[in-house]
Amino acid sequence: MLTCATSRLLLFWGSKGLVTGMTKRHTQNARTLRLVGSEPEANPAVAPGAPDHTPIVERPPGGNLPVQLTSFVGREREVSEVEGLLSDHRLVTLTGPGGSGKTRLALAVAFGVAASFEDGVWLIELAPLSDPDLVPQAVAQALGVREVPGQPLTEKLVAHLQGRKVLLVLDNCEHLVEACAMLSDRLLRSCLELRVLATSRETLSIAGEYTWLVPSLLLPDRERLAVEELGRFEAIRLFVERTRAVRPGFEITEQNARVIAQICQ
Numbered sequence: 035m036l037t038c039a040t041s042r043l044l045l046f047w048g049s050k051g052l053v054t055g056m057t058k059r060h061t062q063n064a065r066t067l068r069l070v071g072s073e074p075e076a077n078p079a080v081a082p083g084a085p086d087h088t089p090i091v092e093r094p095p096g097g098n099l100p101v102q103l104t105s106f107v108g109r110e111r112e113v114s115e116v117e118g119l120l121s122d123h124r125l126v127t128l129t130g131p132g133g134s135g136k137t138r139l140a141l142a143v144a145f146g147v148a149a150s151f152e153d154g155v156w157l158i159e160l161a162p163l164s165d166p167d168l169v170p171q172a173v174a175q176a177l178g179v180r181e182v183p184g185q186p187l188t189e190k191l192v193a194h195l196q197g198r199k200v201l202l203v204l205d206n207c208e209h210l211v212e213a214c215a216m217l218s219d220r221l222l223r224s225c226l227e228l229r230v231l232a233t234s235r236e237t238l239s240i241a242g243e244y245t246w247l248v249p250s251l252l253l254p255d256r257e258r259l260a261v262e263e264l265g266r267f268e269a270i271r272l273f274v275e276r277t278r279a280v281r282p283g284f285e286i287t288e289q290n291a292r293v294i295a296q297i298c299q
């Protein structure tokens with residue numbers, strides 16, 4: 035049994051890429067499996083019973099959600115609504131035009147529900163991909179599932195995800211809608227504990243999908259508003275926070291309020 039301190043050290047070494055040459059004995063420990071967050075592949079080259087020195091795939095527990103470097107503004111109601119949707123539906127797609135905050139909202143929801151997914155919340159950023167055939171690879175890479183020549187990767191993903199309580203966040207599916215739809219459909223049908231949160235300008239249009247249109251950040255509907263009222267609006271708060279990052283001490287004044295409200299419209 036690994037001690038807590040050992041587990042933390044493993045995690046630390048793992049994050050530094052220093053966990054190598056560990057024996058299969060270690061991997062049989064369920065706690066270790068959860069720590070590394072990825073089931074080691076059986077190595078066909080190793081005789082049964084002999085020590086397997088296949089390196090463990092290093093993964094932090096709980097997935098790969100990136101730490102956000104900027105604050106998340108408002109959206110309390112939306113976050114809790116989407117969290118609720120995810121408990122009722124196995125595929126939720128956040129839709130809306132580019133820049134409407136789909137990705138940021140999905141990440142906030144993903145962080146919020148992470149504790150309910152004991153096998154992790156995994157973000158797959160699809161924006162940089164242009165080839166639809168690479169969607170399964172992108173998912174496999176995030177999950178630490180290795181491709182084996184001659185074995186369909188989608189089937190490896192199914193085998194990996196079966197019985198695992200995982201949330202996949204498929205971010206920016208719009209240019210790969212068909213590939214994302216096919217993969218999600220296959221995985222959701224075979225892996226009953228799996229849930230998918232997708233962001234996409236276009237819906238995936240598969241059975242069981244719940245589509246949710248991301249509303250704009252709250253905006254003042256009049257250009258002339260009292261300065262103290264403007265701070266209530268999320269779009270204005272976002273503008274002020276980001277401006278303060280480059281101009282510390284920036285404030286809304288009677289003079290700039292109208293222009294700020296117009297910019298945020």
Ligand SMILES: Nc1ncnc2c1ncn2[C@@H]1O[C@H](COP(=O)(O)OP(=O)(O)O)[C@@H](O)[C@H]1O
Nearest residue numbers: 105106107109131132133134135136137138139
């Ligand atoms: N609620 C929010 N709080 C802070 N920043 C936000 C919020 N919503 C959106 N943004 C920022 O606005 C920009 C566009 O949002 P993004 O989520 O990427 O939109 P989309 O995914 O719909 O194209 C990003 O820089 C993002 O960080």
Ligand SMILES: [Mg+2]
Nearest residue numbers: 136137206233
């Ligand atoms: Mg996006």
